[in-house]
Amino acid sequence: MTNVEQNILTALSNKLGEKILQIQTPQPRKVFVRVNAGVHRDALRVLLDKDESAGISAITGVDLGEKIELMYHIRTHGTIVTIRTEVSREDARIKSITDLIPGAIFHEREVTDLFGVIFEGYPSPKRLILSENWPKNLFPLRKDAEITNIEDKLEKVTVLDEDKRSSDGGTLVNIIMGPQHPAFIEPEKFSLKVDGEIVKEVKPRIGYVHRGVEKAAEKRTYLQDIYLVERICGICNACHAACFCQTVEAIMGTKAPPRAKYLRTVVLELNRIHSHMLLLGHAGLEIGYESFFQYMWRDREPIMDMMELLTGNRVIASFSTIGGVRRDFKEEKIPKIKVELATLKEKMSFYKHLFDRDPTLKMRTKNVGVLNKREALKLCVVGPVARGSDVKMDVRKDEPYAAYDEIPFKIITYNEGDSWARLMVRLDEISESIDIINFALDNLPSGSYRIRVPRIVPAGEALGRVEAPRGELFYYVKSNGTAYPERVKVRTPTFSNILSFVQIAEGGNIADVPASFVSLDPCFSCTDR
Amino acid sequence: MLKEVLSQIFRKPATQKYPEVKPKVPDGFRGRQIFDIDLCIGCGLCARDCPAKAIEMVDVEGKKKPLFHLDLCIFCYQCAESCPRNAIKTSGFFELASTNKHELVVKPQINLQKRSEA
Ligand code: SF4
Ligand code: SF4
Numbered sequence: 001m002t003n004v005e006q007n008i009l010t011a012l013s014n015k016l017g018e019k020i021l022q023i024q025t026p027q028p029r030k031v032f033v034r035v036n037a038g039v040h041r042d043a044l045r046v047l048l049d050k051d052e053s054a055g056i057s058a059i060t061g062v063d064l065g066e067k068i069e070l071m072y073h074i075r076t077h078g079t080i081v082t083i084r085t086e087v088s089r090e091d092a093r094i095k096s097i098t099d100l101i102p103g104a105i106f107h108e109r110e111v112t113d114l115f116g117v118i119f120e121g122y123p124s125p126k127r128l129i130l131s132e133n134w135p136k137n138l139f140p141l142r143k144d145a146e147i148t149n150i151e152d153k154l155e156k157v158t159v160l161d162e163d164k165r166s167s168d169g170g171t172l173v174n175i176i177m178g179p180q181h182p183a184f185i186e187p188e189k190f191s192l193k194v195d196g197e198i199v200k201e202v203k204p205r206i207g208y209v210h211r212g213v214e215k216a217a218e219k220r221t222y223l224q225d226i227y228l229v230e231r232i233c234g235i236c237n238a239c240h241a242a243c244f245c246q247t248v249e250a251i252m253g254t255k256a257p258p259r260a261k262y263l264r265t266v267v268l269e270l271n272r273i274h275s276h277m278l279l280l281g282h283a284g285l286e287i288g289y290e291s292f293f294q295y296m297w298r299d300r301e302p303i304m305d306m307m308e309l310l311t312g313n314r315v316i317a318s319f320s321t322i323g324g325v326r327r328d329f330k331e332e333k334i335p336k337i338k339v340e341l342a343t344l345k346e347k348m349s350f351y352k353h354l355f356d357r358d359p360t361l362k363m364r365t366k367n368v369g370v371l372n373k374r375e376a377l378k379l380c381v382v383g384p385v386a387r388g389s390d391v392k393m394d395v396r397k398d399e400p401y402a403a404y405d406e407i408p409f410k411i412i413t414y415n416e417g418d419s420w421a422r423l424m425v426r427l428d429e430i431s432e433s434i435d436i437i438n439f440a441l442d443n444l445p446s447g448s449y450r451i452r453v454p455r456i457v458p459a460g461e462a463l464g465r466v467e468a469p470r471g472e473l474f475y476y477v478k479s480n481g482t483a484y485p486e487r488v489k490v491r492t493p494t495f496s497n498i499l500s501f502v503q504i505a506e507g508g509n510i511a512d513v514p515a516s517f518v519s520l521d522p523c524f525s526c527t528d529r
Numbered sequence: 530m531l532k533e534v535l536s537q538i539f540r541k542p543a544t545q546k547y548p549e550v551k552p553k554v555p556d557g558f559r560g561r562q563i564f565d566i567d568l569c570i571g572c573g574l575c576a577r578d579c580p581a582k583a584i585e586m587v588d589v590e591g592k593k594k595p596l597f598h599l600d601l602c603i604f605c606y607q608c609a610e611s612c613p614r615n616a617i618k619t620s621g622f623f624e625l626a627s628t629n630k631h632e633l634v635v636k637p638q639i640n641l642q643k644r645s646e647a
Contacts, residue, residue: 223578292530301543309557316603350533
């Protein structure tokens with residue numbers, strides 16, 4: 001146990017004493033604390049008092065049969081403290097924590113939809129993930145949920161959740177973006193209220209692409225789940241697979257061999273580069289700077305080719321597996337990769353210069369969509385969005401996985417908190433990633449790249465985190481000792497970040513909405529899963 | 530930026546002229562899998578592990594052999610990895626678009642030519 005964990009536990013037991021029912025530290029940097037329902041708020045307060053930058057990573061529900069277990073995963077000092085508590089199945093109620101952590105709003109609503117747990121004191125208990133006409137008492141992630149002949153059970157809904165009477169006496173104009181909207185590639189709905197050009201209120205409604213991946217994962221073997229979770233998001237697919245494999249490896253108590261860790265790192269960083277370039281290009285498009293978009297995407301192409309060269313496919317890598325990676329790098333491919341990376345690095349300094357100088361880019365992004373550090377912490381945003389608001393968090397440093405503990409790199413932060421800062425974080429991170437890949441390729445350990453593992457995973461549970469291109473990706477896997485997982489929880493970074501859109505859009509100009517929205521790097525298919 | 534834009538006029542396009550010019554895929558590309566019936570022992574491991582349920586075990590002369598539904602296949606190559614006999618081989622063939630999904634069903638066929646040679 002490290003000092004950090006010891007300190008957290010001391011603080012908790014000083015304040016709560018007898019109320020702590022059980023303490024577990026099954027993995028490094030992971031602490032599980034069991035308390036009764038109700039005490040979870042006290043435990044949370046202790047953690048928040050101790051660390052002002054503590055935030056919520058996820059709330060996981062697990063169906064235990066008679067009871068429903070709730071786990072509040074709090075990140076603090078690079079450690080995940082899980083406060084676990086139980087509520088009864090029949091009367092599943094617990095006090096909401098949104099007054100303590102505003103960033104928990106969507107996490108709670110998701111649990112309400114999928115497990116039927118009511119959070120008392122929650123400000124607006126509406127559907128978030130499921131559709132309005134979904135049967136009232138059918139909670140998909142409960143084990144006894146019968147999801148057959150669903151068409152016959154659907155509720156009759158005539159009025160959708162749009163407020164019919166507006167509270168403003170009709171002076172504000174309602175603009176609905178989505179679910180189908182020309183500016184969106186994927187469906188999600190944002191209701192904006194505008195006063196002239198100024199956005200006064202934003203109401204997000206997600207869930208239009210909810211595919212039930214978590215439920216589907218319970219019906220497949222661990223091996224098949226790797227390919228399933230990869231498809232949560234095409235862009236950061238390698239991160240999902242690596243995070244899932246890493247979490248299952250933690251349950252099994254095995255570790256991927258050193259070479260596999262380096263190989264994973266290379267693919268994860270390639271993934272980050274192409275995702276950031278995709279976003280930067282997309283930002284150019286939304287700003288109205290189409291040549292920037294085209295050149296960014298043209299320069300991204302060699303990265304896709306590298307992915308294809310190393311993994312066998314330009315998009316879905318299918319590279320990580322439980323116990324290592326699925327293929328080795330051939331030595332003769334490495335020089336080619338290094339040449340391409342060197343070219344890209346030069347281009348990146350050109351783009352950076354452009355961002356510093358170009359009046360169009362600056363006018364559309366500087367002081368637009370500002371999210372200050374306090375708000376960023378309050379809303380528990382992750383990844384480049386947090387780092388653009390001067391929050392120094394990066395799972396690669398906080399809780400190194402793969403080979404990140406052996407590779408030197410910097411965490412990029414900017415303190416402006418505007419769209420420009422968020423885009424600059426990504427631009428700088430591309431250069432960092434290029435250096436990481438070069439270092440990893442130069443220092444590739446020899447040896448095997450994979451160990452064979454059994455198909456059956458021993459009973460247990462584990463948490464896993466990976467810094468995906470969009471921020472902290474969080475997995476919780478529980479095994480019941482068979483080849484099929486009992487529960488797979490996926491908290492994607494975009495799910496944590498979507499709330500900050502409300503913050504950055506309100507008070508801004510309606511014309512800036514698309515550009516500042518894109519600077520958050522939204523991805524709806526992974527928000528909804 | 531203007532310089533970059535102007536210089537682009539004299540460069541050749543970044544796009545490829547597909548389908549006139551076919552792109553070269555690198556070795557190790559995950560294209561259509563090639564099944565070799567003579568190596569297969571009919572164990573069914575490929576069908577069990579296939580995440581897309583794209584493999585169906587069908588009867589061929591009294592033995593179970595895999596039938597590939599390429600319209601369901603996600604080209605992950607787990608089947609090739611799971612096969613204990615290396616009966617499923619990799620290929621770089623990717624032009625599988627079709628207007629009829631029944632064309633994408635690959636039935637296991639007895640290799641008559643090989644048999645007559647033997
Ligand atoms: S490549 Fe993957 S999806 Fe396709 S048949 Fe093989 S195992 Fe199934
Ligand atoms: S795993 Fe190989 S040997 Fe077994 S049925 Fe499939 S193709 Fe045949």
